[in-house]
Amino acid sequence: MILLGVAGLIITDNEENQEIYPFDDFKKEVRFNVLVKDYRCPKCQSSNLAGSNAPIAKDLKLEIYKLIKLGKSDQEITNFLTQRYGDFILYEPPFNSTTSILWIGPFFLLIVILFLVSLFISKKRKFASKKDNLHVKSKED
């Protein structure tokens, strides 16, 4: 069900593209619509190619279209773009020594916070049980 929904999204929100970038092969069309979301527009840098009207975005979309029609694979297209524009053009940064902090950081932070919270909770419990002990003591007296 979810798969159908996702497929529907990819097909329907790119009717415009079909006019400028016509494909005979439906599989290639789907690949194109996915790829143009995976690359960053170098000019309007918080946007992907799909969501940008900048001239360079149009040029790159056209280039990707041509490369797909030539039978190039997704990896070959990614290589073409990163050789010219660098890793920054990938919307999802690659995982390497430089970006590992970016990827792992949030999880690491989460673990640290959970640890501190659990310490805090256990301290509260200890304090609460101390209070109870004192209370019982006075009653006994």
Added chain:
Amino acid sequence: MNKIIHTVPLVFFGFLVAFLFFSLGNKNDQLESVLIDQNFPNFSLTTLEDANRIIGKEDIVDLPALVNVWATWCITCKVEHPFLMSLKENSVINIYGLNYKDSRDKALITLEQDGNPFIYSIFDKTGSLAMDLGVYGAPETFLIGADGLIKVRHVGALTPVVWEKKFSMFLK
């Protein structure tokens, strides 16, 4: 021990705020060029001045030299134009133009009216050479070193300050 545990999150948060605050001013919309220390890409295009003259990378001679990406639709290019003229007039460095996705007629008229700082301009009508250079707008300026490798790529107007900081050290 209690006190230490309580201050750690606060101190960490303080560092985070400081880091993010200083990052706000870090307006880095200049992409790092991945072509540094690589050869200038091959190409086969006409010059702006002569539609019958086809040139390639081997026609960029007398290195080191600048390759300046410009167009008549580019307003910032007009801002840097006087500085390019001064580089030419003082024989500081050879400058080759890369006319980017422009009208040949308009470009020639503009050079005639404003002055031509270029030895010649490469007429890149479709932006194919520009794409191979990782260009994403105009103006951009590349410095090709004496060894034939790309040494610098600057996005935005070439100014005396930028020249001094990024380019001047590569002169022979």
